[in-house]
Amino acid sequence: MKQIANILMDYGFDFDYENHNSNGESIIAHQLDLKIYIFQGNVFFEHDGETEEFEENENTFNRLRSRTEKLMISETSSFED
16 A cells, blocks of 8 residues: 555645554545555455455555556546547
C-alpha cells in the first residue's frame, strides 16, 4: 500500500489512508473514484463502481500499482478523444 500511496503523492492526488490494525488497511482517492483495501488476506480494487478481488501478494501489488498509475495518467492527460 505504501507504494500506491507514493504514486498518488508523486502525481499530486489527495487520498485518505486508514490502518485497520489486524483487519487490513485502505486507500481512497476520491478524485479518481478509487478505493483499494486489504481485508483478511484479500485485496479489493474499486473503481467507477466496480470491485475486483485479488489474493494479497507481490504480483497483485505490482499489477495494482501499474493500474493506479495508468488511471492517474489518464486523469491528468491533456489529450482529448
